[in-house]
Amino acid sequence: MSSTRSARLLLASLFLAGASAHAEQAVTLLGLGSSIPDAWQLETPSSDMRLLQSAIPAADGDAAAFVVFYFGPEQGGTLEANVERWQSQFQGPEGTAVEPRISEIGTAALPATLVELRGSYGRSVGMGPGGDMLPDRMLLAAVVETPEGTLYPQLHGPAMLVAEQRDAFIAFVRGLQPAATPRP
Structure with missing residues (x-):
């Protein structure tokens, strides 16, 4: 067997071994491609503002949700306004404020900021908690400039x-890049 063919077989087997251990599904939105873990179950977006939506199942049935929102060019508010809104939906012990952890996770081509919050969470569209506060919740929210x-x-x-x-969430954000266009 030629060394080129041996190398190709080795690469293919390594790819397949890696795929079975860390299988991912490719996703495309706004002409950008990335991937999410196979365990994240894709769903039909529940609104026009959602480009992508999936559920992350848990053994106890209390699933997490992954959503990518897009409101249009120059829409959606500033980073600061979004951080303030997300923070207002969280409470710490005895109703105290929860401080966000903010870091830069983007690339030179697509700057991105990660906001992390943890505490009791009352998810809503606007300021303040909406509905019942659920204990021990976490939000990872990115603001990605495309x-x-x-x-x-x-x-x-x-x-x-x-x-x-x-790590999978950050990999999705960092993996965003122009999607390959099919060849005619």
């Missing part, structure tokens, strides 16, 4: 489950 406008990927749910999926 040529088409800002993307707002979010992962929220039980704190332990979201924390376990943090």
Whole structure:
């Protein structure tokens, strides 16, 4: 067997071994491609503002949700306004404020900021908690600047489950790049 063919077989087997251990599914939105873990079950987006939506199942049935919001060019508000709104939906012990952890996770081509919050969470569209406060929740929210406008990927749910999926969330954001166009 030729060394080129041996190398190709080795690469293919390594790819397949890696795929079975860390299988991912490709996703495309706004002309950008990335991937999410196969365990994240894709769903039909529940509104026109959601480009992508999936559930992350948990053994106890308390799933997390992954959503990518897009409101249009120059829409969706500033980073500061979004951080303030997300923070207002969380409470710490005895109703105290929860301080966000903010870091830069983007690339030179697509700047992105990650906001992390953990505590009791009352998810809502506007300021303040909406509905019942659920204990020990976590939100990972990114603000990704693209040529088409800002993307707002979010992962929220039980704190332990979201924390376990943090690396996959960051990999999705960092993996965003122009999608390959099919050849004619």
